[in-house]
């Protein structure tokens with residue numbers, strides 16, 4: 389069972405930048421479609437508040453309902469060896485998850501050993517900024533419906549009780565965003581291997597801004613945001629039974645989708661790239677570092693047959 393979005397065991401160059409960007413592009417579709425699904429439900433803030441539900445307190449669990457969903461789900465995925473794949477990062481601390489039932493797949497070693505993990509930031513911005521924005525239409529419609537039935541005041545808002553449906557979709561979105569952001573490591577390794585001499589001085593003498601300038605490709609980002617807006621506009625259309633677009637209100641806040649990438653996903657991906665590069669020389673001999681500084685390219689990972 390391989391959870392890898394890019395099948396690392398089928399050969400081909402896993403550090404080919406166009407190939408990696410192809411995975412990032414495919415993840416755009418996953419993220420947009422899951423956000424459309426999440427937008428069908430109200431905000432349901434009870435999913436995200438820690439220490440509120442007595443049922444969880446009775447289990448001795450002090451996280452939010454969503455964090456409990458994640459722990460329970462990721463516990464099964466850990467047994468199914470999901471987190472032995474080089475592109476999968478659980479939101480639950482790995483030490484709190486059970487070991488794999490099956491022996492790990494022997495993936496080729498592609499990334500340099502690192503502990504870079506942006507999932508706490510991803511969980512925070514998703515629950516605090518993204519969910520309230522993309523569920524705004526459903527939340528307002530729910531409040532109007534409640535008022536029409538005589539429910540007014542705090543009881544009007546935000547909660548349609550569909551914690552299970554909304555929580556499962558939240559997990560899908562979070563896992564896709566996490567994979568997308570952490571693919572920054574493959575991007576960084578690819579760029580490093582292509583031109584080590586440019587990166588080594590700013591790793592030996594840590595300089596985040598210099599590394600960020602080296603990895604940032606403004607034209608790639610511009611085209612991505614343009615493509616994303618077009619995709620969200622098309623995917624969010626409603627279609628009549630004969631397939632004709634109905635032309636009514638989009639099923640998702642298109643500006644919200646673009647803002648998710650522009651304000652959160654892309655900046656976090658760049659940070660993951662820089663954090664990864666800052667540990668890229670750890671443990672290497674002075675000779676090895678001098679070779680890299682002189683532009684000698686490191687060996688590509690052994691390709692599986």
Ligand SMILES: C=C(O[C@@H]1C=C(C(=O)O)C=C[C@H]1O)C(=O)O
Nearest residue numbers: 575603604605608609654657658
């Ligand atoms: C991911 C890359 O690195 C950076 C981050 C990008 C992103 O998160 O979309 C795009 C271009 C670069 O600024 C890349 O070069 O493809």
